[in-house]
Each structure stands twice: as structure tokens, then as C-alpha cells.
Amino acid sequence: MISIIFHIDLDAFYASVEQHDNPLLKGKPVIVGAIPGTRGVVSACSYEARKYGIHSAMPISQAYRQCPQGVFLPVRMSRYMRISEVIMNIAKEYSPEFQQVSIDEAYLDMTGTERLFGPPEDVALTIKKNIRNKTGLTLSIGIAPNKYLAKLASEHKKPDGLYRIMDGEEEAFLDRLSLKDLWGVGKKTLERLSELNIRTVRELRLYPLHILNSMLGQAMGEFLYNAVRGKSSGIHTMTPRSHSISNEITFETDRKDSEGLQRVIFELCNQVMHRLLQEKSRSKTACIKLRYFNFHTINAQQTVRHWISSTEELFRLTKSLFESRWDGYSPIRLIGIGLSNVVKTDYHTQAELFDDNDYKKKKVEEAVFKIKSQMGGTKITRASLMNKKDTRKETEIE
Numbered sequence: 179m180i181s182i183i184f185h186i187d188l189d190a191f192y193a194s195v196e197q198h199d200n201p202l203l204k205g206k207p208v209i210v211g212a213i214p215g216t217r218g219v220v221s222a223c224s225y226e227a228r229k230y231g232i233h234s235a236m237p238i239s240q241a242y243r244q245c246p247q248g249v250f251l252p253v254r255m256s257r258y259m260r261i262s263e264v265i266m267n268i269a270k271e272y273s274p275e276f277q278q279v280s281i282d283e284a285y286l287d288m289t290g291t292e293r294l295f296g297p298p299e300d301v302a303l304t305i306k307k308n309i310r311n312k313t314g315l316t317l318s319i320g321i322a323p324n325k326y327l328a329k330l331a332s333e334h335k336k337p338d339g340l341y342r343i344m345d346g347e348e349e350a351f352l353d354r355l356s357l358k359d360l361w362g363v364g365k366k367t368l369e370r371l372s373e374l375n376i377r378t379v380r381e382l383r384l385y386p387l388h389i390l391n392s393m394l395g396q397a398m399g400e401f402l403y404n405a406v407r408g409k410s411s412g413i414h415t416m417t418p419r420s421h422s423i424s425n426e427i428t429f430e431t432d433r434k435d436s437e438g439l440q441r442v443i444f445e446l447c448n449q450v451m452h453r454l455l456q457e458k459s460r461s462k463t464a465c466i467k468l469r470y471f472n473f474h475t476i477n478a479q480q481t482v483r484h485w486i487s488s489t490e491e492l493f494r495l496t497k498s499l500f501e502s503r504w505d506g507y508s509p510i511r512l513i514g515i516g517l518s519n520v521v522k523t524d525y526h527t528q529a530e531l532f533d534d535n536d537y538k539k540k541k542v543e544e545a546v547f548k549i550k551s552q553m554g555g556t557k558i559t560r561a562s563l564m565n566k567k568d569t570r571k572e573t574e575i576e
């Protein structure tokens with residue numbers, strides 16, 4: 179049976195939430211992230227701001243230079259997480275095989291649901307409508323025979339888009355994209371392809387695998403070979419020899435605000451999980467790096483018995499590492515979050531994403547985490563109520 183995968187992706191999520199919460203911001207360039215004048219970056223921006231060339235991860239100072247009239251707002255992570263939960267709860271009603279991959283993105287395996295729910299496009303429209311009615315936010319849905327193409331499809335008609343790539347249309351769809359639109363093709367690869375005088379997806383497809391490997395290295399060669407055939411997993415720029423994925427942040431001024439630091443950890447977890455997915459890899463080991471004001475540096479890690487499968491899970495693990503290593507008052511200069519012992523998933527095995535055992539374990543974990551969160555109040559800020567005893571209980575459940 180041909181798989182039917184949905185990729186759902188909120189449009190300019192943080193900025194849209196801000197515009198929804200304050201209608202006066204609608205139609206304005208809204209930039210969510212660090213305060214202008216500091217060393218931080220843009221976390222998200224509205225479509226109006228994108229017209230000024232602003233994008234996420236851009237230094238905030240540059241964003242300010244390009245759009246001084248923009249509305250610059252701080253990140254309100256707990257608000258976004260609450261709305262994300264509402265949205266994801268709607269989405270997961272439509273498929274037992276649901277995987278949230280970041281605060282505003284998820285995959286749904288809709289294979290075989292047609293008899294129950296009707297044609298995939300109709301289901302997608304219903305999901306979009308329900309989410310809009312409940313939250314006022316728009317999202318884009320891509321439908322395709324695999325995750326890689328579903329991701330490209332959701333991107334294709336943004337914002338408020340819906341696009342389906344039918345089985346058999348993969349290459350025709352890809353031929354309409356430019357090389358930079360291929361998910362996982364970064365600036366360096368584009369430059370290399372340009373040097374080789376390869377300008378289009380169709381041209382790239384003419385090259386046999388061994389030639390691509392010799393021109394671009396085996397990791398990128400294989401990735402591109404599959405990508406232009408609509409099969410790729412999106413290994414991004416990572417080589418197969420890399421065994422960890424991490425992100426870290428150095429603060430402009432040393433910090434010791436526990437709640438703020440937890441938000442930073444969550445953001446980093448989000449980014450790391452996103453990359454893990456892009457690279458179609460998996461890991462059981464969560465890591466944290468802390469550097470104090472005096473450059474004293476601590477690394478710690480924890481390995482669990484199953485594949486770490488969500489931002490929330492990684493956050494829970496790294497947050498407990500953080501809490502057990504930080505004295506609560508020493509100023510912190512740097513925080514890093516990572517996954518180590520990363521192994522690449524074979525994308526030919528359909529089982530990788532929705533592996534039954536992993537899935538069941540994840541469901542149990544989610545349920546446990548949810549109950550605890552409810553007991554402790556809000557998910558993030560109150561998670562510190564989990565004590566050592568609780569952590570041991572979780573380990574037993576695994």
C-alpha cells in the first residue's frame with residue numbers, strides 16, 4: 179500500500195500567535211526574539227517582516243537595521259506551548275500514528291484512513307478548519323507518499339496552504355522547484371553545485387550516484403541522489419561520521435534566572451530535535467553542557483532505553499540533567515543541548531518513524547508526563563516539581 183503522510187506546519191507560528199493575541203499587530207512586521215541592541219537572534223517573524231528579508235536565526239541587530247519600524251517582541255514560550263498543545267490535540271485525533279517534531283510541526287501517517295475519514299484532501303481541510311476555529315491560526319498541510327515530500331509540499335503553498343503530491347508525480351513536482359528549495363540543501367552545497375554547473379533539479383538527476391559521491395562526498399552525494407528522486411530523508415549537512423547533534427548558546431551577559439534558562443533549554447531542544455529529524459537519524463542519549471562565568475565547564479548525559487522521539491522528551495531529560503548539575507545561583511555563560519550516539523535511520527525501512535514498540539513507549543511516556551504536568555501545574559515552569567523519586571519512576575516505566 180502506498181503511504182499517505184501529512185506534514186502539518188503552522189504559519190509563522192510565534193509571530194502569528196502575537197498577532198492573534200493583539201489584533202493591532204495584524205498586517206505589521208512582527209519580529210519575535212531577542213531585544214534589539216543585544217547579541218541575540220530572531221526566533222520567528224511575520225510574513226510582513228519577511229518582506230524586509232528578515233528570517234529566523236538572523237542576528238536581531240541586523241533585523242533592526244533592515245526593519246527599524248518593525249514590532250520587536252520577546253519570546254513567550256509558555257503561551258506558544260499552550261496553543262501548540264491545543265493544535266496538536268486536534269491533529270492527533272485524525273491518526274493514531276502522530277509524531278510531533280517541533281512546537282509547530284507534526285507528521286500524521288494517514289495510510290489506510292480513507293474509508294474512515296474520506297479523501298486525504300478533505301481531511302486536511304477539516305484539520306485546517308478545526309485548528310483555525312479553535313485558535314484563529316492558519317497552517318499549511320503537505321500530503322505525499324513520504325515525509326520528505328510531505329515537508330516540501332507543506333512549504334509549497336505557504337501560508338494557509340494545502341498541497342498534495344500524488345504517487346508517481348514526485349519527480350514532476352521536484353522539477354518545478356529550484357535546488358535551494360530542496361529540504362536539506364544548504365548554502366555550501368548550492369555553491370558546490372553551481373561550481374559544477376548544475377543549475378536545476380532535473381540536471382542533478384542526470385548524474386549517477388558514484389559521480390555525485392565523488393563530486394560531493396558520499397553523504398551529500400547519496401542524499402542528493404535520493405532527494406531529486408523524492409526519496410530522501412534530509413540528512414542536511416551532517417556527515418554519517420558525525421555522532422552527535424548539538425546546539426549551544428553563549429549569553430551576552432551571564433545568566434542565573436532559572437525560568438529563563440529553562441526556556442532557553444527548551445528552544446535548544448526544539449532545534450536539536452528538528453535537526454535530528456532533518457537528518458533522519460535517531461538517538462537514545464541526551465547531553466547537556468554548562469559553562470559557568472569562570473569558564474568552568476560541565477558535561478553530562480543520560481541514556482534511555484528507547485529512541486528519544488520528541489522535543490518534550492528531550493527537554494525533560496536535559497532539564498533534569500541541568501537541575502542536578504546547577505547549584506541554582508552560579509551565573510551561567512553558556513548552555514548547550516545535544517544528542518549523542520546518533521545513528522542514521524535507514525529510510526528504506528518504513529518502520530523507522532512509526533515503529534510500534536517505540537510508539538507505544540512514547541505513548542506511555544506522554545501519558546505519564548501529562549499526568550505529572552497536570553499535577554504540577556503548567557508543563558514547563560512547574561516541571562521542576564518533579565523530584566528525584568519521580569525520575570526513578572519514569573526509568574522503571576521504560
Ligand SMILES: [Mg+2]
Nearest residue numbers: 187188189282
Ligand atoms: Mg511553522
